Amino acid sequence: MLNNIAVFVSGGGSNLGALIDAISSGIIKNAHIKLVVASKQGIFALKRAENAAIESAVYEKSKYESNSQMFEEIIKVLKEKEIDLIVLAGYLNILTPNIVQAFSGRIINIHPSLIPSYCGDGFYGMRVHEAAIADGAKISGATVHFVDEGTDTGEIIMQKEVAIQEGDTAETLQKRVLEVEHKLLPLAVDYILNRRDK
Numbered sequence: 001m002l003n004n005i006a007v008f009v010s011g012g013g014s015n016l017g018a019l020i021d022a023i024s025s026g027i028i029k030n031a032h033i034k035l036v037v038a039s040k041q042g043i044f045a046l047k048r049a050e051n052a053a054i055e056s057a058v059y060e061k062s063k064y065e066s067n068s069q070m071f072e073e074i075i076k077v078l079k080e081k082e083i084d085l086i087v088l089a090g091y092l093n094i095l096t097p098n099i100v101q102a103f104s105g106r107i108i109n110i111h112p113s114l115i116p117s118y119c120g121d122g123f124y125g126m127r128v129h130e131a132a133i134a135d136g137a138k139i140s141g142a143t144v145h146f147v148d149e150g151t152d153t154g155e156i157i158m159q160k161e162v163a164i165q166e167g168d169t170a171e172t173l174q175k176r177v178l179e180v181e182h183k184l185l186p187l188a189v190d191y192i193l194n195r196r197d198k
């Protein structure tokens with residue numbers, strides 16, 4: 001049976017690209033990206049969706065009275081499209097409880113550190129890597145986890161470490177962590193859809 005995935009994005013979408021490639025090469029089996037949900041117009045992730053002929057939709061917070069109302073709209077569309085799994089791949093809005101509850105156990109996120117280090121409120125994008133470098137940490141990495149109502153607090157699915165090298169900057173570390181993310185996220189999606197005891 002084909003599982004319908006919705007990928008939520010806010011930026012370049014390199015993880016979306018990794019998922020598209022992993023589905024076409026068979027690393028992720030029985031899956032189809034049915035929708036890309038973007039938090040703003042003009043991001044490269046939308047171009048990637050278009051190039052792969054995947055439907056996309058943009059939901060901007062400023063157009064709604066509340067975040068919860070925006071997610072109510074998104075839930076409706078996800079249900080119409082019979083989405084089985086939501087993958088947050090660089091999505092910068094915090095999910096409100098209505099969507100977390102509507103898709104309980106069926107939302108995953110990729111975070112660019114080894115949770116529980118460098119995660120939670122304020123730890124997003126380059127800030128995660130800047131904090132690891134500032135601390136003189138020797139190891140960082142990437143984590144795929146389930147999403148619950150907290151920020152980066154849900155059950156961990158997979159992690160992979162990345163050594164921090166002498167002379168690393170936040171930028172060089174981010175680059176190496178992203179390379180690991182692009183392998184880890186497809187493996188985690190395939191695990192959830194096809195290998196985990198259901």
Ligand code: GRF
Pocket residue numbers: 009010011012013014015016045089090091110111112125178181
């Ligand atoms: C990744 O580092 C991901 O872990 C984080 O946001 C970044 C998204 O990058 N949540 P991209 O848009 O997939 O290139």
